Amino acid sequence: MGGNTESGGATATARLPEVLAQARRITIKVGSALVVDAKGGVANAPWMAGLARDIAALVADGKNVVLVSSGAVALGRRHLGVTRPRLKLDEKQACAAAGQPRLMAAWDEAFQAVGLKSAQVLLTREDTEKRRRWLNARATVETLFELGCVPIVNENDTVVTEEIRYGDNDRLAARTAQLVKSEALVLLSDIDGLYTADPRNNPDAQHIAVVEKLDASIEAMAGGANASAGVGTGGMATKIAAARIAGSAGCATLIAFGAVVQPLSSLGGPEGARFTLFKPQASLSAAYKAWIAGTVVPAGKLMLDEGAARALHNGKSLLPSGIVEVTGSFDKGDSVSIVAPSGQEIARGIVEYSADDIRAIRGRGSRDIETILGYTSGDEVIHRDDMALI
Numbered sequence: 425m426g427g428n429t430e431s432g433g434a435t436a437t438a439r440l441p442e443v444l445a446q447a448r449r450i451t452i453k454v455g456s457a458l459v460v461d462a463k464g465g466v467a468n469a470p471w472m473a474g475l476a477r478d479i480a481a482l483v484a485d486g487k488n489v490v491l492v493s494s495g496a497v498a499l500g501r502r503h504l505g506v507t508r509p510r511l512k513l514d515e516k517q518a519c520a521a522a523g524q525p526r527l528m529a530a531w532d533e534a535f536q537a538v539g540l541k542s543a544q545v546l547l548t549r550e551d552t553e554k555r556r557r558w559l560n561a562r563a564t565v566e567t568l569f570e571l572g573c574v575p576i577v578n579e580n581d582t583v584v585t586e587e588i589r590y591g592d593n594d595r596l597a598a599r600t601a602q603l604v605k606s607e608a609l610v611l612l613s614d615i616d617g618l619y620t621a622d623p624r625n626n627p628d629a630q631h632i633a634v635v636e637k638l639d640a641s642i643e644a645m646a647g648g649a650n651a652s653a654g655v656g657t658g659g660m661a662t663k664i665a666a667a668r669i670a671g672s673a674g675c676a677t678l679i680a681f682g683a684v685v686q687p688l689s690s691l692g693g694p695e696g697a698r699f700t701l702f703k704p705q706a707s708l709s710a711a712y713k714a715w716i717a718g719t720v721v722p723a724g725k726l727m728l729d730e731g732a733a734r735a736l737h738n739g740k741s742l743l744p745s746g747i748v749e750v751t752g753s754f755d756k757g758d759s760v761s762i763v764a765p766s767g768q769e770i771a772r773g774i775v776e777y778s779a780d781d782i783r784a785i786r787g788r789g790s791r792d793i794e795t796i797l798g799y800t801s802g803d804e805v806i807h808r809d810d811m812a813l814i
Contacts (some may be wrong), residue, residue, distance in 0.1 A: 437558035443676055443701060444688075447607035449488045453597035453666075454612050458682045459495035459527070463472045464500030467495070467530035468694075471685065473537060475612075478688035479574060480538035483613055487683065488569045490604055491542075493531065499523035500638040531576050543573040548579035552599040559757040560680040562634070565604050583683045594662040598669035599675075607708055609670045611663050612682030617700030618660065640669050667702040673715075674708035676701060709809075716772050717812035722761040724752025724779055726805070735762040736771055736813065747786040754779045756801065762811070774812035776801040 453568045461468045479489050498518055500523025528544050536541045541694045551557045576599050601609040621629040635642055646661035667677035680699035684690050732746020755778050761772040786791050789804035
């Protein structure tokens with residue numbers, strides 16, 4: 425599977441079944457050229473049904489799957505009779521408004537046929553870059569998982585401006601994978617991965633199976649979007665950019681050919697179709713905790729008693745009973761410094777409660793939180809998964 429090419433950070437062997445088998449969460453992105461029949465401008469129902477069967481198999485194996493789906497603008501064009509090849513932003517937003525319900529109806533039908541529920545999640549760039557909105561979006565997706573739904577994500581094209589757009593759904597998919605802590609991001613495309621040059625106009629282009637390190641030599645191989653498809657805005661450059669975003673968050677990225685009835689199934693086994701695997705730069709947990717520890721400026725400080733400090737070193741979460749003092753003004757989702765009685769910083773973490781709320785519940789048992797605050801975000805002020813020891 426794959427050639428014997430080595431270039432830059434690339435090597436020649438990959439096994440998709442292992443990557444997916446080890447992933448607890450998988451984000452799958454599909455482009456407009458796959459979802460929409462280019463000639464008729466309508467949803468490609470047989471192809472969508474095939475992917476739904478693939479996703480159902482993953483869910484049956486105990487995995488959480490997020491689907492990032494393009495296609496709203498293309499479907500809206502047909503419905504509104506808009507035929508101009510290039511659209512202004514307001515025209516694109518109008519087409520998205522008309523096409524999004526049709527896109528969701530088509531996916532809903534495909535998933536109902538395999539016994540799955542689906543739910544729409546529309547995001548803007550601010551939803552994944554502003555911490556409070558990021559937390560709200562993550563909580564929504566987590567709840568959808570618990571309810572047995574497949575979240576279907578798309579950019580909220582009807583409200584965004586050029587300045588706050590993702591611009592393409594490859595980057596949106598990478599941010600979504602980061603949001604839900606996916607171990608694998610699958611970008612289904614009109615090509616079976618990365619080549620040393622564009623294979624559509626260079627017969628000597630060689631396929632690359634594995635990218636160990638995403639460096640300048642790999643980025644130089646990217647070409648443009650597939651203009652012959654007539655829909656979509658992405659190309660290999662946006663997919664490599666997505667792989668970089670996902671990789672920095674500990675998520676592997678796969679670029680694979682999607683225009684077959686069951687594109688994920690086609691990749692399994694020794695005779696499976698080729699793809700390119702971009703290995704992550706770190707493990708999912710290590711990348712997240714490194715981000716907490718080193719790249720976020722703490723918004724406040726929590727002083728602990730000796731018992732709580734010991735509990736953190738033993739891998740426990742931070743409970744309100746162990747907090748002695750709260751310094752600073754911060755909201756739920758902010759990063760704070762965690763300090764031992766000696767005054768030494770021992771950890772950083774993402775809080776589940778605001779500074780004022782923590783002041784109200786400090787020194788009290790977790791069972792008292794709802795009585796004191798009138799609500800609860802859980803027993804922990806900081807969960808151990810959202811904490812990095814210093």
